[in-house]
Amino acid sequence: MYSEKVIDCFMNPKNIGEIEDADGVGTVGNPRCGDIMKIYLKIEDNIITEAKFKTFGCGAAIATSTMMTQMVQGKSITEALKITDQAVAEALDGLPPVKMHCSCLAERALQAALWDYAQKNQLTIEGLKPPESTTEEPEEKSIEE
Amino acid sequence: MIYFDHAATTPVKPEVLEAMLPYFSEKYGNASSVYKLAQENKKAIDNARRVVAQLLGAQPNEIFFTSGGTESDNWALRGIASSLKEKGNHLITTKIEHHAVLHTCQYLESQGFEVTYLDVDENGLVTAEQVAKAIKTDTILISIIYANNEIGTIMPIAEIGKVAKEHGVIFHTDAVQAVGQIPIDVNRQHIDLLSLSGHKFYGPKGIGALYLRRGIKIPSLLHGGGQERGRRAGTENVPGIVGLATAMDLAYQNLERKNTKIKALRDQLINGIYKRIPFCRLNGHREQRLPNNVNFSFDFIEGESLLLLLDFEGIAASSGSACTSGSLDPSHVLLALGLPHEQAHGSIRFTLGEDNTREEVDLLLEKLPPFVQKLRAMSPLYEDFLRKHS
Numbered sequence: 373m374y375s376e377k378v379i380d381c382f383m384n385p386k387n388i389g390e391i392e393d394a395d396g397v398g399t400v401g402n403p404r405c406g407d408i409m410k411i412y413l414k415i416e417d418n419i420i421t422e423a424k425f426k427t428f429g430c431g432a433a434i435a436t437s438t439m440m441t442q443m444v445q446g447k448s449i450t451e452a453l454k455i456t457d458q459a460v461a462e463a464l465d466g467l468p469p470v471k472m473h474c475s476c477l478a479e480r481a482l483q484a485a486l487w488d489y490a491q492k493n494q495l496t497i498e499g500l501k502p503p504e505s506t507t508e509e510p511e512e513k514s515i516e517e
Numbered sequence: 518m519i520y521f522d523h524a525a526t527t528p529v530k531p532e533v534l535e536a537m538l539p540y541f542s543e544k545y546g547n548a549s550s551v552y553k554l555a556q557e558n559k560k561a562i563d564n565a566r567r568v569v570a571q572l573l574g575a576q577p578n579e580i581f582f583t584s585g586g587t588e589s590d591n592w593a594l595r596g597i598a599s600s601l602k603e604k605g606n607h608l609i610t611t612k613i614e615h616h617a618v619l620h621t622c623q624y625l626e627s628q629g630f631e632v633t634y635l636d637v638d639e640n641g642l643v644t645a646e647q648v649a650k651a652i653k654t655d656t657i658l659i660s661i662i663y664a665n666n667e668i669g670t671i672m673p674i675a676e677i678g679k680v681a682k683e684h685g686v687i688f689h690t691d692a693v694q695a696v697g698q699i700p701i702d703v704n705r706q707h708i709d710l711l712s713l714s715g716h717k718f719y720g721p722k723g724i725g726a727l728y729l730r731r732g733i734k735i736p737s738l739l740h741g742g743g744q745e746r747g748r749r750a751g752t753e754n755v756p757g758i759v760g761l762a763t764a765m766d767l768a769y770q771n772l773e774r775k776n777t778k779i780k781a782l783r784d785q786l787i788n789g790i791y792k793r794i795p796f797c798r799l800n801g802h803r804e805q806r807l808p809n810n811v812n813f814s815f816d817f818i819e820g821e822s823l824l825l826l827l828d829f830e831g832i833a834a835s836s837g838s839a840c841t842s843g844s845l846d847p848s849h850v851l852l853a854l855g856l857p858h859e860q861a862h863g864s865i866r867f868t869l870g871e872d873n874t875r876e877e878v879d880l881l882l883e884k885l886p887p888f889v890q891k892l893r894a895m896s897p898l899y900e901d902f903l904r905k906h907s
C-alpha cells in the first residue's frame with residue numbers, strides 16, 4: 373500500500389534523534405490518535421542548519437518525519453514555512469488516503485518548532501500561527517465509520 | 518514468507534481443495550433439479566450438513582449454510598430481534614464483539630432496540646453473573662463472542678448458556694474463531710444460535726453456517742427459491758459447502774494433538790517475548806485463551822511500524838493500531854481491557870497455524886527485539902520515559 377519511497381524513508385530513516393541545544397522544539401499529536409511527532413531545529417541567521425526528529429507512529433508518520441527533516445535542512449525560515457504536508461506527501465510519491473492525517477503532523481510539528489524558536493527569541497515570523505494545543509483530544513468518534 | 522496471521526484467514530488445505538474441485542466442473546448440477554447429476558449435489562450438501570451438525574452436537578436440520586461469519590451474525594441478531602420484538606426489545610452483548618455483531622447491535626439500536634454492552638475485565642472476560650445481572654424482563658437475546666479474534670480470550674460459554682436457559686433468554690455465540698480449535702457441544706453448552714465461518718479453519722472464504730436450535734423461529738434471510746428449507750434462498754454454493762464441511766471435519770481430527778503442538782509454540786513465543794523484551798504486556802487471558810493466539814502491547818511504539826519491519830523480513834502478523842484500521846481510534850477490544858491509548862496502538866497479534874514450526878517462532882524471537890529497540894530509539898514517548906527514570 374506504500375510507495376517505494378515511503379518504505380525507503382521508513383526502513384532507512386534519517387535525522388533521528390534529539391538536539392541538546394536546539395533553538396526550536398515542537399511536539400504535535402497525541403497518544404489517542406496514534407501518532408506523536410517531535411521536531412528539533414538548529415537555526416542560525418534565519419537558516420535551518422539542522423533538523424532532527426523523534427516519532428511515535430506508523431510507517432507513514434516515520435517516513436514523513438524523515439522527509440520533512442530532510443526538506444527543511446538549509447532552508448530559510450520563510451522557505452521552510454512554505455513546505456506543506458502536500459509537498460511532503462508528493463516528495464514521498466504519495467501516501468494512501470487514510471494516511472494523509474499522519475503527514476499533516478509533519479507540517480504542524482515543523483510550525484510548532486518554529487513557533488517555539490520565535491517565542492524564545494521574541495520574534496514575529498510572518499505567516500506563522502501558534503500551534504494548536506497538542507493535548508487537545510480529537511472529537512469523539514463512534515466506531516461506525 | 519512466515520505466516521502468523523491465521524486469525525485473519527487460513528489457506529485452504531489441499532484435501533479440502535481436492536474435495537471441492539469436482540463440484541466446480543463435472544458435478545455442476547443444481548441441487549434443486551430432479552436428474553441424477555443434481556441429486557448427487559443434493560447428497561453432497563446433505564452430507565456436509567450432517568458433518569457440521571455432528572461436530573457441533575446438533576441435528577442436521579439445525580444447520581443453515583450462509584456466506585460466512587458476518588452473514589450468520591447479522592442473521593442471528595436481526596432475526597431474533599425481529600421475531601421477538603413483541604416480547605421485548607433488550608439485547609445483551611459485550612464490548613469486545615467482532616464488528617459483525619457490534620455494528621449489527623448499533624443498527625438494532627437505531628431501530629429502537631436497547632443494547633447492554635457488558636464490560637470485560639483486564640483479561641477480556643465477562644462472567645455468567647454479569648450476564649445474569651444484566652437480564653431484564655424484556656431481554657430477548659444474549660450474544661457473546663466465544664473466543665475473541667484479537668486477544669484470544671475464551672468466554673465461559675457453558676456457564677453463560679446455563680444462565681440464559683435458566684432465565685428463558687435465547688443465547689447466540691459468535692464462534693467464528695473457536696470452531697476448529699475448541700470442541701463445541703451446543704446442547705451441553707446451552708447454545709441456541711452459533712455462527713461459524715469456513716475460512717478460519719482451512720476452508721474456503723465466503724462460506725459459513727448458522728446453527729439454529731430447533732423450535733426457535735427467525736424470519737427467512739433471503740426470499741426466493743426455497744433453498745435451506747426456505748430460510749436462505751439462492752442456489753447453494755456447493756463447492757463452498759463441501760469445502761467447509763471437509764475442512765471442519767479435518768480440523769477436529771487429532772485436535773488434541775494439534776493443539777498441544779500449537780500451544781507449545783504459543784507459549785514459546787509468549788515466554789520468549791517476555792524474556793527478551795522489557796516493557797511489554799500480553800493482552801488477553803493467560804490460560805483461557807485460544808491455542809494459537811499471542812497478542813502483545815509493546816510500550817512506546819506503534820503497531821503498524823513494527824508490522825512493516827516484520828513484513829520486510831517476510832513475517833506476516835497483524836495489529837490493533839489505529840493506523841492499520843483507517844480510523845483514528847485503536848482497537849475497541851484493547852481499549853475495553855482498560856489499556857491506555859498508546860498501549861492499544863502498540864499492540865501486535867501473532868496467530869499461529871498448524872504448519873508453523875519451532876524454527877519460525879525462533880526466527881521471530883530473534884528479529885523482534887532489535888525491531889522493537891529500533892522503534893523505541895526513535896520514539897518521543899521512550900525519550901520522555903528515560904528522562905523521567907534517569
Ligand SMILES: Cc1ncc(COP(=O)(O)O)c(C=O)c1O
Pocket residue numbers: 524525584585586587588590615617662664665666691692693694714715723725
Ligand atoms: C469473531 C469473528 N466474527 C466474525 C467474523 C467475520 O467472518 P467472515 O469473514 O466469514 O464474514 C470474523 C472474521 O474476521 C471473526 O473473527
Ligand SMILES: [Zn+2]
Pocket residue numbers: 406407429430431432433471474840
Ligand atoms: Zn499514522
